[in-house]
Amino acid sequence: MRFTCRRTWPRASACGTKCWRREGFWIVACGLGARNTLRLEAKMALYGHEISEKINVWEAGLERYCRMEKGEFIGRAALEKARAAGLRRTLVGWR
Numbered sequence: 001m002r003f004t005c006r007r008t009w010p011r012a013s014a015c016g017t018k019c020w021r022r023e024g025f026w027i028v029a030c031g032l033g034a035r036n037t038l039r040l041e042a043k044m045a046l047y048g049h050e051i052s053e054k055i056n057v058w059e060a061g062l063e064r065y066c067r068m069e070k071g072e073f074i075g076r077a078a079l080e081k082a083r084a085a086g087l088r089r090t091l092v093g094w095r
Helices: 005-018 032-041 076-085
Strands: none
Touching: none
16 A cells, blocks of 8 residues: 555544544644744754845854854855944844
8 A cells, every 4th residue: 555645644634633632732734834933943044044145144143153264265255244344134033
């Protein structure tokens, strides 16, 4: 028997609403929205969202991943210029 999402999800969902609800939790469909929430809570940047060509590591609060003291690398001059100019914006999380 081949399991596909069309066969598996209805069974898992039914089990979740019938069986697991008694134990205080249930199965809930989640997708990219849930993944993004967890990713943001863990401050895991996604290119094109929290970091991009227009959002640098200083603005995204990801300086711990950028080792300026390691020597020359592509983009170093642009990052030095951005750091010297100061922050125009910064990524913050909610509590």
